[in-house]
């Protein structure tokens with residue numbers, strides 16, 4: 001079981017590294033992040049493992065791009081850290097889906113939501 005989890009996270013880790021680099025984190029992209037996060041939360045609540053995995057895998061890729069964006073932006077260590085924390089939370093969600101622990105996954109998804117807000121407080125005024 002645990003071996004499967006490690007192999008799976010390794011696979012998706014590599015897949016997100018191979019993804020195309022995005023020039024900027026803009027409104028359209030962030031809207032996609034928001035829609036995917038909402039979809040993930042509802043799929044976790046419904047305990048739909050397959051759809052939850054699809055959403056979590058998408059978010060893993062998005063946050064890899066967001067982290068890269070803040071690395072390239074320069075002088076934005078908080079953004080890099082929060083994007084990195086988001087990736088860790090998504091990885092934790094993927095692992096709890098794999099062991100059918102949807103209760104913990106929903107809580108982690110809520111924590112991810114707070115991480116979104118923490119970054120917006122610093123880099124996006126609304």
Ligand code: HEC
Nearest residue numbers: 025026027030033034037079082083086115116119123124
């Ligand atoms: C590491 C920083 C960071 C994280 C983490 C982050 N965002 Fe954002 N977000 C931004 C920035 C920067 C903008 C402003 C983009 C722009 O307007 O060009 C933004 C804008 C937005 C917007 C507004 C788009 C609009 O139409 O103006 C939404 C919605 C949004 N983010 C959703 C989310 C959600 C949901 C999450 C978490 C699942 C999240 N974001 C995580 C940095 C982040």
